[in-house]
Amino acid sequence: MNLIKPLKGLALKKKKESDPQEPEEQNGIVVKIADESCLPYVDTILKTIEDAAKIRGTGIARRSPEYIEMKINERKAIIALSGDEFAGFCYIESWGNKQFVANSGLIVVDKFRGHGLAKRIKKKAFDLSRFRYPDAKLFGLTTGLAVMKINSELGYKPVTFSELTDDESFWKGCQSCVNYDILQRTNRKHCLCTGMLYDPKWEKKKEK
Numbered sequence: 755m756n757l758i759k760p761l762k763g764l765a766l767k768k769k770k771e772s773d774p775q776e777p778e779e780q781n782g783i784v785v786k787i788a789d790e791s792c793l794p795y796v797d798t799i800l801k802t803i804e805d806a807a808k809i810r811g812t813g814i815a816r817r818s819p820e821y822i823e824m825k826i827n828e829r830k831a832i833i834a835l836s837g838d839e840f841a842g843f844c845y846i847e848s849w850g851n852k853q854f855v856a857n858s859g860l861i862v863v864d865k866f867r868g869h870g871l872a873k874r875i876k877k878k879a880f881d882l883s884r885f886r887y888p889d890a891k892l893f894g895l896t897t898g899l900a901v902m903k904i905n906s907e908l909g910y911k912p913v914t915f916s917e918l919t920d921d922e923s924f925w926k927g928c929q930s931c932v933n934y935d936i937l938q939r940t941n942r943k944h945c946l947c948t949g950m951l952y953d954p955k956w957e958k959k960k961e962k
């Protein structure tokens with residue numbers, strides 16, 4: 755039974771974007787939009803994210819189980835499964851009156867790392883973001899080299915925070931980060947994360 759409801763959104767315009775509604779499988783790992791059947795994974799997802807943050811010694815924007823459930827119910831989350839085993843996750847959220855979309859909460863379970871799974875999850879999240887919010891700018895904040903590499907490949911560029919959303923509720927998410935004092939001290943101009951942005955207008959310019 756196909757539990758994925760049709761998504762609202764415009765048709766895909768660019769060749770490099772594939773249909774996000776199609777699950778894709780490689781080496782026995784399926785990457786797909788999460789649906790209700792994935793709700794039992796919520797606790798595992800949150801625990802895996804928290805454990806990874808403790809090991810890295812970095813802060814994270816804390817999410818509640820209800821928030822992740824909402825993302826799954828709204829078809830705004832990507833999950834990777836190896837059979838029934840949880841392998842990875844990421845979700846999308848819109849900010850600033852849907853002018854900006856962030857891909858957040860990226861996690862790959864330790865034993866599945868180093869084989870391009872994060873790349874596949876982020877690509878699907880990118881395609882889903884473009885599909886649901888074709889005119890929005892996509893952005894992310896990260897301290898991680900892996901994410902910087904993946905984002906660059908997808909067409910993101912590093913930018914100063916002034917180019918990102920000024921939506922207060924997005925920046926509130928940084929309050930639970932261990933480095934929040936730096937962000938406050940610099941009036942939200944700088945912190946340890948690098949801001950990265952993808953603007954669909956760049957593609958339009960290239961097409962001209």
Ligand SMILES: CC(C)(COP(=O)(O)OP(=O)(O)OC[C@H]1O[C@@H](n2cnc3c(N)ncnc32)[C@H](O)[C@@H]1OP(=O)(O)O)[C@@H](O)C(=O)NCCC(=O)NCCS
Binds near residue numbers: 868895899903
């Ligand atoms: C970061 C993370 C998602 C990467 O997952 P992964 O499946 O191993 O990543 P991939 O195999 O798709 O690698 C993508 C690229 O990043 C590189 N990379 C992966 N892990 C890396 C690391 N720890 N340091 C530097 N580069 C790394 C890979 O070599 C690859 O680069 P390439 O295209 O030049 O070959 C995973 O390590 C993780 O879940 N970490 C903890 C949570 C986290 O850091 N989340 C990101 C928050 S912003």
